[in-house]
Amino acid sequence: MKIVIIGASAAGISAAKTIKSTKPDTEIVIISKEDRIHSRCMLHKFLGHERDAQGISFVNEDFFEKNNITLLNNTTVIGLEPDKKIVKTHDNQDISYDKLLIATGASYFIPPIPGLRESKNVYGFRDLKDAQLLDTECLTAKNAVVIGAGLVGMDAVAALLERGLKVTVIEMTADIMSLQLDKKSAQAYQQLFEKEGAEFILNDKVVSVDVNAVGRGEMVHLASGKAVPADVIVIAAGVRPAFRFVEESEIKTNHAILVGDDLQTNINGIYAAGDVNGIAGIWPNAMKQGKIAALNMLGENLRYDDRYALKNTMNFYGLTTLSLGNINPEDEEKCDIFTREDRNNYQKIVIRNGIIQGVIMQGNINGSGFWQYLIKNKIDVSGINKDIFDLSFADFYGINQENGEYNYAV
Amino acid sequence: MKRIIIDREKCDGCLNCNVACISAHEEGSNFYTVNLQSIDSETRNFIKFDPKTGYTPIFCRHCDEPECVLSCMSGALEKDPKTGHVQYDETKCAACYMCVMNCPYGVLKPDNKTHTKVIKCDFCEDKPDGPSCVKACPKHAIEVKEVSL
Numbered sequence: 001m002k003i004v005i006i007g008a009s010a011a012g013i014s015a016a017k018t019i020k021s022t023k024p025d026t027e028i029v030i031i032s033k034e035d036r037i038h039s040r041c042m043l044h045k046f047l048g049h050e051r052d053a054q055g056i057s058f059v060n061e062d063f064f065e066k067n068n069i070t071l072l073n074n075t076t077v078i079g080l081e082p083d084k085k086i087v088k089t090h091d092n093q094d095i096s097y098d099k100l101l102i103a104t105g106a107s108y109f110i111p112p113i114p115g116l117r118e119s120k121n122v123y124g125f126r127d128l129k130d131a132q133l134l135d136t137e138c139l140t141a142k143n144a145v146v147i148g149a150g151l152v153g154m155d156a157v158a159a160l161l162e163r164g165l166k167v168t169v170i171e172m173t174a175d176i177m178s179l180q181l182d183k184k185s186a187q188a189y190q191q192l193f194e195k196e197g198a199e200f201i202l203n204d205k206v207v208s209v210d211v212n213a214v215g216r217g218e219m220v221h222l223a224s225g226k227a228v229p230a231d232v233i234v235i236a237a238g239v240r241p242a243f244r245f246v247e248e249s250e251i252k253t254n255h256a257i258l259v260g261d262d263l264q265t266n267i268n269g270i271y272a273a274g275d276v277n278g279i280a281g282i283w284p285n286a287m288k289q290g291k292i293a294a295l296n297m298l299g300e301n302l303r304y305d306d307r308y309a310l311k312n313t314m315n316f317y318g319l320t321t322l323s324l325g326n327i328n329p330e331d332e333e334k335c336d337i338f339t340r341e342d343r344n345n346y347q348k349i350v351i352r353n354g355i356i357q358g359v360i361m362q363g364n365i366n367g368s369g370f371w372q373y374l375i376k377n378k379i380d381v382s383g384i385n386k387d388i389f390d391l392s393f394a395d396f397y398g399i400n401q402e403n404g405e406y407n408y409a410v
Numbered sequence: 411m412k413r414i415i416i417d418r419e420k421c422d423g424c425l426n427c428n429v430a431c432i433s434a435h436e437e438g439s440n441f442y443t444v445n446l447q448s449i450d451s452e453t454r455n456f457i458k459f460d461p462k463t464g465y466t467p468i469f470c471r472h473c474d475e476p477e478c479v480l481s482c483m484s485g486a487l488e489k490d491p492k493t494g495h496v497q498y499d500e501t502k503c504a505a506c507y508m509c510v511m512n513c514p515y516g517v518l519k520p521d522n523k524t525h526t527k528v529i530k531c532d533f534c535e536d537k538p539d540g541p542s543c544v545k546a547c548p549k550h551a552i553e554v555k556e557v558s559l
Contacts, residue, residue: 010483014480021491039483039484039485039504041483041484041504041506042483042484042504045504056484057485058482058483058484058485058502059485060485283481283483283508284477284480284481284508284512287480287481288480291480311511312511313506313507313508313510313511314506315505315506315507315520315525318524318525318526319525320507320520320525322507322510322511324511365507365510365511365519365520366510366519366520367456367468367510367513367516367517367518367519368510368511368516369477369509369510369511369512369513369514369515369516369517369518370513370514370515370516371516372511372512372514373514386460392458392468392516393458393466393468393514393515393516394458394460394463394466394468395460395463397418397463397466399416399418402557403413403474403557403558404413404414404415404416404471404555404557405413405471405473405474406471406514406515408514
């Protein structure tokens with residue numbers, strides 16, 4: 001059997017690993033538009049010169065040889081012919097498959113703001129290529145503008161500050177990382193970034209960019225009337241699933257490639273895993289999906305049910321935060337909110353009818369993994385007679401006496 | 411694979427397992443010299459106490475399906491196909507702490523001092539007679555047993 005995987009990030013590599021450890025004689029071809037394997041979560045370490053390109057890989061250098069996997073790098077897929085079971089590439093290769101996994105992830109999006117798309121010095125922060133181009137810009141640039149203060153934007157800010165640039169961050173909402181944090185926890189990070197030299201313009205948005213004679217954006221104009229000079233612009237305003245190459249095929253899409261619980265598309269034998277299927281755009285879920293899609297391609301019939309995606313951790317300047325679920329509930333949601341803080345910690349738990357809706361742990365995140373289980377599985381904690389901040393797995397302790405694995409006794 | 415099997419009823423919370431773990435991961439340290447005041451002293455196993463249920467040992471299971479490995483974006487956490495143990499490579503770790511978030515039993519934690527690495531049971535892989543915590547337990551509440559995957 002020959003399995004072709006398009007995309008070589010979390011979902012694609014996890015699928016390849018699973019296939020090779022389950023049925024080692026399966027032929028695998030991975031097609032990647034990128035030059036080399038890398039973890040996009042570590043791009044800031046590359047741009048900040050903390051690590052080189054191999055240092056941000058998440059597989060060993062000999063991964064493909066050792067596992068006997070063919071990697072077609074720098075290769076872009078331009079179309080599919082599901083009837084003939086063929087993938088077509090930009091360099092006119094027709095690659096046949098028995099089963100196909102689409103794991104092309106997502107691409108960044110440049111909003112249609114006058115001057116922004118046209119500017120040659122506007123970059124996303126998604127792939128190694130973006131980081132390499134930014135790396136070159138950093139050699140001469142003095143002023144950087146980062147549009148969007150989400151997690152990706154803030155990663156870019158940290159790296160650009162590390163490189164000594166003057167960085168201005170422009171964000172539409174009132175707080176940075178507003179999907180993950182509440183006001184208090186966001187301000188803790190904002191202060192740390194400001195201490196490093198970043199400047200924040202919040203509650204504002206870009207309306208136009210002045211493009212100079214050589215096609216580079218040099219002045220960013222905001223709705224407030226402010227203008228910020230820029231030698232380089234990073235756009236971190238969200239991503240879109242990357243599936244343009246399937247548009248002329250029969251594969252069903254709706255802002256993402258549509259898959260069933262088995263991660264199969266509407267076409268038999270073609271699966272989609274990771275950001276491209278729109279289920280949960282986060283690394284751990286992509287890995288898990290890659291694994292399940294791989295086992296299903298090998299004939300299993302497994303369901304992917306871990307759809308919980310409202311979760312993140314962050315670690316900037318040594319301040320760590322765990323963020324889960326709905327941490328900024330509206331009044332009409334009628335949630336109870338508990339907070340606790342000391343000099344080094346800020347903790348918040350959002351709860352409704354005994355079910356935890358959201359958690360922020362900023363500072364000490366030791367052993368905080370069990371919170372996700374409680375939220376994801378809607379465990380009722382109202383019967384537990386103790387301070388909610390003192391909960392731990394011990395309150396739900398179960399163990400399989402046969403194999404020693406833990407489980408939740410709920 | 412070998413796993414530390416827990417008998418919660420036998421645990422009386424003496425924390426010898428904590429001390430043994432700290433000592434085992436400190437160069438040249440032993441039971442008598444281990445410095446529990448040091449910020450570098452980190453235990454990889456935990457005992458929770460509750461007046462109703464008593465002591466609960468929370469130890470890394472080196473799970474059959476390790477969520478920490480699936481969440482690792484740097485390749486620092488891997489399940490060894492031979493031993494079945496989940497091993498951690500500090501040099502690869504990017505300290506993103508997705509693994510801390512994803513461990514359903516709340517075993518993993520950042521290091522206290524720098525928040526640049528993860529504190530994770532290594533099953534005392536380099537010690538010829540196995541996990542130090544198990545040897546230190548006077549109640550045999552934790553014991554190494556062979557389990558099938």
